[in-house]
Amino acid sequence: MLIDIRRVSKIYNEGKESEVRALDDVSLSIDYGECTAILGHSGSGKSTLMNILGCLDIPTYGEYYLAGEAVSAMPLSKLSAIRNRQIGFIFQGFNLIPGLTALENVELPLIYRGMGRRERLELCRQSLAEVGLEKRMDHRPAELSGGQQQRVAIARAIAARPPIIMADEPTGNLDTKAGADIMHKLIALNDSGSTVILITHDLQLAQAAKRIVTIQDGRIIDDRAVSQAERDQVLKGGAAL
Numbered sequence: 161m162l163i164d165i166r167r168v169s170k171i172y173n174e175g176k177e178s179e180v181r182a183l184d185d186v187s188l189s190i191d192y193g194e195c196t197a198i199l200g201h202s203g204s205g206k207s208t209l210m211n212i213l214g215c216l217d218i219p220t221y222g223e224y225y226l227a228g229e230a231v232s233a234m235p236l237s238k239l240s241a242i243r244n245r246q247i248g249f250i251f252q253g254f255n256l257i258p259g260l261t262a263l264e265n266v267e268l269p270l271i272y273r274g275m276g277r278r279e280r281l282e283l284c285r286q287s288l289a290e291v292g293l294e295k296r297m298d299h300r301p302a303e304l305s306g307g308q309q310q311r312v313a314i315a316r317a318i319a320a321r322p323p324i325i326m327a328d329e330p331t332g333n334l335d336t337k338a339g340a341d342i343m344h345k346l347i348a349l350n351d352s353g354s355t356v357i358l359i360t361h362d363l364q365l366a367q368a369a370k371r372i373v374t375i376q377d378g379r380i381i382d383d384r385a386v387s388q389a390e391r392d393q394v395l396k397g398g399a400a401l
Contacts, residue, residue, distance in 0.1 A: 307338030
């Protein structure tokens, strides 16, 4: 099992009148190679769940095991190392550095990992080629379309070949055509062996995944497999994205 969270709660202002249970006794397992959408409206707890799954935050209660390693009680410094090694993040806002080229944006996390220049440049060029940007490596974000910028973000996420790709509303700032292109690339990553976790408020977008976990008021209220017919309708139609 790749991800295993057991009775996890995240509580703010615990014991006070203003107490908020962003997550309330949540248990969830995700195996290697799954493509899972976590679906929920604003305020449902999906972002809090993503932050815990992505080791960006720690639960108030409960246990979290990532690839068999207990991470729920780790200090933030060690969580940072886990993130760097295990998880590739793709965000709605791209989070590219304007003054760097596409290649340099993809390279930056690998520099932080202490990877040698020759190895990291090879991985960066390979990752950008995989998302169809081999001719745009020297372009800065302002010289790229929104869809191309998100593809740079995908290349950055996959360059170090982490076992988990976590995409938070990855098509939110894109038009329909560019959004469909990004979803097809995420599905292709899953087909090649990556575990993909998609965080979204959009049911139609979630139906591109193989499994939908629905969260509401900090609790998981549904967990179901997506039929191939549902996936085909979304992935082939494009308009739904």
